[in-house]
Amino acid sequence: MQKREDYRIETHLIHAGQDPDPTTGAVITPIHTTTTYAQAGIGEHKGFDYSRAGNPTRKALEDNIAVLEGAHRGFAFASGMAGLTTFAHMLKAGDHIVAEENAYGGTVRYLNMVLANFGVKTTYVDASNPKNVEAAMTSATRLVIAETPTNPNLKLNDIKALSEIAHKHSALMAVDNTFASPYLQNPHKLGADIVFHSATKYIGGHSDVLAGLVTVNTPELGDRLHFLQKSMGGVLSPFDSWLLLRGLKTLHVRMQRHCENAQKIAEHLARHPKVTKVNYPGLPSHPQYELAKRQMRGMSGMLSFEMKGGLPAAKKFATASVGGVWTLAESLGAVESLICHPVTMTHASVPKEQRERSGVTDGLVRLSVGLESVDDLIEGLDGLLAKV
Numbered sequence: 001m002q003k004r005e006d007y008r009i010e011t012h013l014i015h016a017g018q019d020p021d022p023t024t025g026a027v028i029t030p031i032h033t034t035t036t037y038a039q040a041g042i043g044e045h046k047g048f049d050y051s052r053a054g055n056p057t058r059k060a061l062e063d064n065i066a067v068l069e070g071a072h073r074g075f076a077f078a079s080g081m082a083g084l085t086t087f088a089h090m091l092k093a094g095d096h097i098v099a100e101e102n103a104y105g106g107t108v109r110y111l112n113m114v115l116a117n118f119g120v121k122t123t124y125v126d127a128s129n130p131k132n133v134e135a136a137m138t139s140a141t142r143l144v145i146a147e148t149p150t151n152p153n154l155k156l157n158d159i160k161a162l163s164e165i166a167h168k169h170s171a172l173m174a175v176d177n178t179f180a181s182p183y184l185q186n187p188h189k190l191g192a193d194i195v196f197h198s199a200t201k202y203i204g205g206h207s208d209v210l211a212g213l214v215t216v217n218t219p220e221l222g223d224r225l226h227f228l229q230k231s232m233g234g235v236l237s238p239f240d241s242w243l244l245l246r247g248l249k250t251l252h253v254r255m256q257r258h259c260e261n262a263q264k265i266a267e268h269l270a271r272h273p274k275v276t277k278v279n280y281p282g283l284p285s286h287p288q289y290e291l292a293k294r295q296m297r298g299m300s301g302m303l304s305f306e307m308k309g310g311l312p313a314a315k316k317f318a319t320a321s322v323g324g325v326w327t328l329a330e331s332l333g334a335v336e337s338l339i340c341h342p343v344t345m346t347h348a349s350v351p352k353e354q355r356e357r358s359g360v361t362d363g364l365v366r367l368s369v370g371l372e373s374v375d376d377l378i379e380g381l382d383g384l385l386a387k388v
């Protein structure tokens, strides 16, 4: 028999953490809605005593993501933000963070407007150049947060180079892997200590579940994070855990099509006279095209582009989409294609100065390319561009 650890990721997506149920043979992991577990004697239980500390359905998911990311252990939370805020509690007042400036707007809002009040300061840099991260490190830096590809400019962070810098300064390296998904990129293999996902996006994949997944690569970090997870309580419900297990079973098939559709759309937009610039790591014009090929197995379904005509053009484009094949909405990574205007939507709470420095310009439009017919999607975009 083949050894399970030698299975490829496509097999792990479907099977890891999910043996047939020993009592019934059910192939699909049951949704264990129980909160508590009978003990045969005091403290004599089968690894579960209360569902905040552990639940069998959640555990199947946590074991699955750990295998997918090549991690020591995985944890499931009620949202991506719950995952981030939980592991951020490894820090204490006086500690310092260095973070990618082009990060998800909610990450920036949390670091600036919540965590900063507890005495943990963040310095933002353009982490696509590792030298900027090195220069921002201080003796108090305990955490480096990368996001790659970044939202919404699709810049890359060199995970291997940044991990080396973090470790040289005894800091932990965390990577937001939401845009790539575990199918396209595995940061632990490049040195990251903590990997986190908004599983609301590609992992769930159907815009019907809000969830976060975090993995760590050592038993020590596993114990610390499990302690924080049960102490803080932002765990994922059994039903939502099951939805993610279901989503993961098709992640590879979905991601392949997301990548194919986005590549065609990026190439099409790059030729369009009303578009001044396309940000997509699958285009040879991307400044980090070589790093993209080295670090990722595919370029994902996210891209952004600059409209000729700036803010009015971008707003007109976005609002004209209402009622067509593209949906004007926040979020990303699901089967349906979405348009977003970052400056007025996802990144509205990022300070203007930081937004402009990191390239989130008024004329930037972000696309989450879904799984509809790529010809319909391209015709839809052409129709919208014609109205601007």
Ligand SMILES: *Cc1c(COP(=O)(O)O)cnc(C)c1O
Pocket: 079, 080, 081, 082, 104, 106, 107, 147, 151, 176, 178, 179, 197, 198, 199, 200, 201, 210, 211, 212
């Ligand atoms: C959505 C998102 C988050 C936050 O996750 P939620 O599930 O919405 O809490 C974090 N990082 C990135 C890159 C995201 O897209």
